[in-house]
Amino acid sequence: MAKVFTITEGLENMGAIRTGGQGSVYKGKRMAPVMTAVKLLPTPIYTENKDDRNFRDFQNEVDKLKKVNENPSPHVVKILNSGLTESGSLPFIEMEYIEGPDLEDLLRPPHNPVFTIREVMKLAEQLAAALAHCHRVGVKHGDIKSNNVKFNTETGNYMLLDFGLAVMSDEQRRSSLRNAGAVEFMAPEQYDGKMLLESDVYSYGVVLYEVLTGTVPFPLMNRNESSRNMVMLAHLEKQVPDLGGLRSVRIPEDWPEDKKAHEQQIPEWLLAVIDRCLEKQPERRFADGMELHEAVCSGIEASNNTERYLEVLSGYKTENELLLGELKKYRSLEKLKWVFGIMVLILLALSIFGVNALLGDYRQGNSGTGKDSTGVQATSTGIPGTEKPAADTVKRAGSAVKRDSVKKKPGTVNLQKTKDGIVNDVPYF
Numbered sequence: 001m002a003k004v005f006t007i008t009e010g011l012e013n014m015g016a017i018r019t020g021g022q023g024s025v026y027k028g029k030r031m032a033p034v035m036t037a038v039k040l041l042p043t044p045i046y047t048e049n050k051d052d053r054n055f056r057d058f059q060n061e062v063d064k065l066k067k068v069n070e071n072p073s074p075h076v077v078k079i080l081n082s083g084l085t086e087s088g089s090l091p092f093i094e095m096e097y098i099e100g101p102d103l104e105d106l107l108r109p110p111h112n113p114v115f116t117i118r119e120v121m122k123l124a125e126q127l128a129a130a131l132a133h134c135h136r137v138g139v140k141h142g143d144i145k146s147n148n149v150k151f152n153t154e155t156g157n158y159m160l161l162d163f164g165l166a167v168m169s170d171e172q173r174r175s176s177l178r179n180a181g182a183v184e185f186m187a188p189e190q191y192d193g194k195m196l197l198e199s200d201v202y203s204y205g206v207v208l209y210e211v212l213t214g215t216v217p218f219p220l221m222n223r224n225e226s227s228r229n230m231v232m233l234a235h236l237e238k239q240v241p242d243l244g245g246l247r248s249v250r251i252p253e254d255w256p257e258d259k260k261a262h263e264q265q266i267p268e269w270l271l272a273v274i275d276r277c278l279e280k281q282p283e284r285r286f287a288d289g290m291e292l293h294e295a296v297c298s299g300i301e302a303s304n305n306t307e308r309y310l311e312v313l314s315g316y317k318t319e320n321e322l323l324l325g326e327l328k329k330y331r332s333l334e335k336l337k338w339v340f341g342i343m344v345l346i347l348l349a350l351s352i353f354g355v356n357a358l359l360g361d362y363r364q365g366n367s368g369t370g371k372d373s374t375g376v377q378a379t380s381t382g383i384p385g386t387e388k389p390a391a392d393t394v395k396r397a398g399s400a401v402k403r404d405s406v407k408k409k410p411g412t413v414n415l416q417k418t419k420d421g422i423v424n425d426v427p428y429f
Contacts, residue, residue, distance in 0.1 A: 008084075013026055013027075014027040014029050023040050025038065037077075037096070037097045040085065040092050041058075048084065058091045062082045065139060076133050076159065077095045079093060079094070080096060081093070095161070098152050099152070102146065103147065103158075104146040104147040105147075106151065113214040114252075116263060117265070117266065117270075120208065124270065124296050131288075132292070132293040135197050135200070144207060183235075185207070185216065186232075187282070197287065197289070198283075201277050202278060202285060204277055205274050206277075208270075209243060212266065212274075214250040215246065217234075217278070240275075269302060
């Protein structure tokens with residue numbers, strides 16, 4: 001491919017990636033085999049002197065961009081270099097080249113015309129994190145749109161690209177936006193040349209609206225001035241079209257019916273975030289990327305049983321299957337309770353049987369040693385066969401008949417006789 005012009009020493013121009021009113025993006029190649037993306041700004045700077053306002057503004061904004069890279073974010077493109085081209089004296093910023101499609105590509109065939117809810121949640125969190133990272137160091141992007149957000153095929157992350165407007169002066173920015181800006185994504189105040197932190201928040205809301213519905217709230221029919229003015233006026237005055245209704249007609253016909261139903265169930269917190277981002281007045285939106293990111297993270301965390309919810313929405317399981325799984329778990333738990341109860345009863349029965357057996361052995365042992373039921377040793381004359389029973393034993397034998405006629409005491413369930421004919425009550429445990 002022939003070179004168009006030289007960018008700078010050691011940086012080869014590999015041809016244009018995209019051109020527009022805010023400047024052109026070229027694919028660059030350094031002497032080492034490293035691919036980069038180079039943003040060329042349209043206004044030349046002929047003197048590299050701080051007395052030159054354009055050069056001063058450019059340097060100030062580049063210094064801000066360097067702060068973005070002091071603590072790199074996985075969702076923000078890295079700024080590698082900046083300066084003026086050797087030919088043409090055009091300001092440029094050199095960024096890492098991200099391999100992968102942008103959001104605009106992902107909404108075209110052969111891809112689906114809308115994102116799944118699960119993927120929208122991922123994009124919402126990662127793009128909000130990118131804005132928070134930039135706003136924390138005072139950098140306003142100013143040109144957030146679907147073709148400035150890429151899916152990095154190496155990392156699986158969404159990344160914010162192209163800080164061209166961020167390095168322009170106010171006057172350059174105003175002229176650029178008026179003539180060639182992406183009016184479909186611009187906040188109302190940007191038509192007057194203003195660029196606020198809240199302007200990035202508005203554009204973020206348009207991006208989420210687009211991936212949910214397959215279209216921006218106010219599409220640009222053609223590139224003529226009249227059409228651009230109509231879109232600008234719509235952002236200023238018209239109510240945003242119903243998101244849910246547009247999504248329902250854009251969901252692919254070849255999706256299963258249960259998935260179609262699930263994909264129309266947009267979380268309330270996500271709708272609320274988008275509505276607030278698209279407020280006409282800047283002060284009614286989220287103040288900056290940090291507040292926006294916090295709201296998105298809170299919404300995801302507040303979703304009832306997030307993992308189960310995402311599993312349903314992604315179509316991996318139907319809701320009936322999930323409910324059936326929960327029912328099976330419940331029944332298994334009930335069965336476990338019954339088994340546990342039966343085991344307790346068995347242990348209790350074994351305990352009672354053991355105690356009774358021990359008590360029986362104890363009483364048999366007493367009779368075998370010549371002791372009576374009271375444990376008193378009988379007296380003996382020393383001549384075999386002439387042992388006399390203890391006096392207490394005689395008395396108790398005489399009262400055996402009386403005891404036998406008395407009503408059994410409460411709490412006794414068994415009667416046993418000793419070898420002497422004495423009846424004893426056995427307590428029930």
